[in-house]
Amino acid sequence: MPHQSFFQKQTSVKNHSADSDSSINSDSSINSDPSINSNASVNNSSCAGSDSCIGQTPDAGLRTHTGVYISSQQKYDDLQSSGSSLLMVGLFLAVLFLIDVSRIIRLPIGNGSRILTDSVLMLLSGACMIGSHASFKHANEMRAMIVSEEKRRRQIISWCTSTYPALQIDKMIDAAEAGLPDSMEVLTLKRLDMIRSYLVREYHIEDEPYLEDLCEEIFQKTFGL
Numbered sequence: 595m596p597h598q599s600f601f602q603k604q605t606s607v608k609n610h611s612a613d614s615d616s617s618i619n620s621d622s623s624i625n626s627d628p629s630i631n632s633n634a635s636v637n638n639s640s641c642a643g644s645d646s647c648i649g650q651t652p653d654a655g656l657r658t659h660t661g662v663y664i665s666s667q668q669k670y671d672d673l674q675s676s677g678s679s680l681l682m683v684g685l686f687l688a689v690l691f692l693i694d695v696s697r698i699i700r701l702p703i704g705n706g707s708r709i710l711t712d713s714v715l716m717l718l719s720g721a722c723m724i725g726s727h728a729s730f731k732h733a734n735e736m737r738a739m740i741v742s743e744e745k746r747r748r749q750i751i752s753w754c755t756s757t758y759p760a761l762q763i764d765k766m767i768d769a770a771e772a773g774l775p776d777s778m779e780v781l782t783l784k785r786l787d788m789i790r791s792y793l794v795r796e797y798h799i800e801d802e803p804y805l806e807d808l809c810e811e812i813f814q815k816t817f818g819l
Contacts, residue, residue: 663803666740670733677729684722691715747808754792754812763788763816786813 693699694712767784768774775781789809799805 661803663801663807666736666743670736670740673729673733673736677726677733680722680726680729684719684726687715687719687722691719750793750797750808751812751815753796754789755815758789758792758816760816760818782813785817786810789813789816 691712694708694715763785764774766788767781771784775784786809789812790805793799793805793808793812799808
């Protein structure tokens with residue numbers, strides 16, 4: 595089943611930080627110089643894709659993420675479960691239909707509605723069988739996707755954990771923030787944001803739930819939490 599990512603568990607912390615920052619920014623923007631803001635935006639854009647600049651905007655990653663990542667394996671399991679359920683229902687309805695038609699057991703159905711009932715049983719049984727076949731067929735087609743997805747996931751995690759160990763990530767945060775945050779919650783968010791920056795820059799991942807799930811697993815493997 596889908597699990598709730600670490601990003602979503604920290605939503606309240608992110609929102610509190612965002613509210614505080616917005617109130618400060620609104621006060622300071624009254625007397626702000628447009629030319630200064632223009633120069634700041636140029637400097638921020640020039641830092642994109644550079645290791646030395648990652649983390650210099652501490653609130654860049656402290657935003658609310660939505661959606662839950664569902665892997666191909668989970669989708670495969672769901673399709674298999676749906677196919678099995680439809681197959682059992684279809685077989686049950688088919689048995690009822692055969693019993694009623696063969697008169698082995700007299701079902702409590704009036705003679706006037708027997709033809710209609712048998713027709714409904716036959717149609718429902720056929721629909722369930724068709725749905726079951728479609729689910730199993732789709733599940734079989736996803737087997738190759740599962741292998742490909744797991745291989746790519748292992749490659750990404752191996753690359754990130756070997757290229758950016760925990761000490762290097764904390765050094766980058768320390769350099770960008772002029773010291774590590776005192777709050778463990780804030781430090782955790784900074785670490786996750788740093789990992790996220792590496793993945794987006796290297797692999798250009800656009801699927802937000804998938805990116806969040808990857809960041810959480812890499813964080814756990816890197817910092818042993």
